[in-house]
Amino acid sequence: MLDSLGIAASAGGFGVVFGLAARAAGYSPLEASAMSVIVFAGAAQFAAVGFVSAGMPWPAIVLLTALLNARHLLYSAALRPWLSGVSTVKRALMAHLLTDESFALTIAHFRRLGRADVRGYWLAAIGSTFIPWNAATIIGILGASAIPEPSRLGLDVVFPAAMAGLTIGLISGRRELVAAGAAVVVAIATALLVDTRIAVLAGGLIGPLAGLALPGPLPANIQPDNPAPMGRGTAHPDLGSSAGSSGAGEASR
Numbered sequence: 001m002l003d004s005l006g007i008a009a010s011a012g013g014f015g016v017v018f019g020l021a022a023r024a025a026g027y028s029p030l031e032a033s034a035m036s037v038i039v040f041a042g043a044a045q046f047a048a049v050g051f052v053s054a055g056m057p058w059p060a061i062v063l064l065t066a067l068l069n070a071r072h073l074l075y076s077a078a079l080r081p082w083l084s085g086v087s088t089v090k091r092a093l094m095a096h097l098l099t100d101e102s103f104a105l106t107i108a109h110f111r112r113l114g115r116a117d118v119r120g121y122w123l124a125a126i127g128s129t130f131i132p133w134n135a136a137t138i139i140g141i142l143g144a145s146a147i148p149e150p151s152r153l154g155l156d157v158v159f160p161a162a163m164a165g166l167t168i169g170l171i172s173g174r175r176e177l178v179a180a181g182a183a184v185v186v187a188i189a190t191a192l193l194v195d196t197r198i199a200v201l202a203g204g205l206i207g208p209l210a211g212l213a214l215p216g217p218l219p220a221n222i223q224p225d226n227p228a229p230m231g232r233g234t235a236h237p238d239l240g241s242s243a244g245s246s247g248a249g250e251a252s253r
Helices: 002-024 029-038 043-053 058-068 071-079 088-096 100-113 118-142 155-170 174-193 196-212 241-245
Strands: none
Touching: 002 029, 002 043, 002 100, 002 118, 029 043, 029 118, 043 058, 071 100, 071 196, 088 118, 100 118, 174 196
């Protein structure tokens, strides 16, 4: 739960800003709120509002926002082995709630337990981003223009700091360290030299390849052989039997 508090504050702050931006672009409170619930895409929503205001045709808006969110292909691929026992309908709903924040919280939590915990995923996805983002959108669209920018409150650094902390917790060897370092370097270089919208995708693709390129044996598989979707099952043997008795109360801790 503590892991998600800073992320929730950051999501709330930028949700307010999105509400303000949507209002300035001529969106009604209902339209802005519906976009945050149905689209639920953070940066892509900001981009879409600007594209719509500029009169860009909808095929171009769909293409550009899809590229902006292409990194979710990597996130879903990483979660797929853990959720193989979950129904297709439920996985589709989980995909709708997948964000940078919920992925980081979830993958760290799954690895701590050594098994899938769907209830933990719901807590991470809904508690850290979905509720704060949507509630803040309403506040922004209805609130006064005097609402300060998140950067003035220091909230702009909360999300990257929280993500960095979660990433450090996932580093268990030199391969992970090299992968994380290479991903950071590639992402920063891409953002500075090319485009910030593809920086995360580039880092996410090249970082793991750099880690795998290191000589030596591959690390032991950390993914469960028999995922227990509802948080009840046998822990992965590499992580010890004590993980199997962990409750879903650790979902966002």
